[in-house]
Amino acid sequence: LLSEFTVVENIMMPNLIAHFNVEKAYNKSLELMKLLGIYEKKDSKPNKLSGGESQRVAIARALINAPEIILADEPTGNLDAQTAETIKGMLFDIAKKFGHTMIIVTHNRSIVEEADTTYQLQDGILNHLLDHIN
Secondary structure, eight states: OOTOOOHHHHHHHHHTTTOOHHHHHHHHHHHHHTTTTTGGGTTTGGSSSSSHHHHHHHHHHHHTTOOOOOEETTTTTTHHHHHHHHHHHHHHHHHHTOOOOOEEEEHHHHHHOOSSSSEEETTEEEEEEEEEEO
16 A cells, blocks of 8 residues: 555545546545445555555455456455454455456465365466365
């Protein structure tokens, strides 16, 4: 997150870079903050956020342009177990709700066990492990 900007400004940033309408970007940011439970933090700077709140801001920023594929690198890596579980649930719920494909790089066993398809990178080789389509 960019430390000199507020939460809402951080989330809006991809839309602003793409020259979207500022009001639409702001309103979409507010919707995402409500969805992710961080609306009350909209005017806060990143240094005032917890780890879980920071992750939710990053998720909202990733979603703002409605991508088909979301790449998440260790989204729960620096979080306590309870917050990691919350973030994991949000990621999977969002993927299902909006039809996104999510590629998650993780060491978190809980994420691996819930993923539809699992690959493992070992010694520079990507191996298909499992499909657990629900």
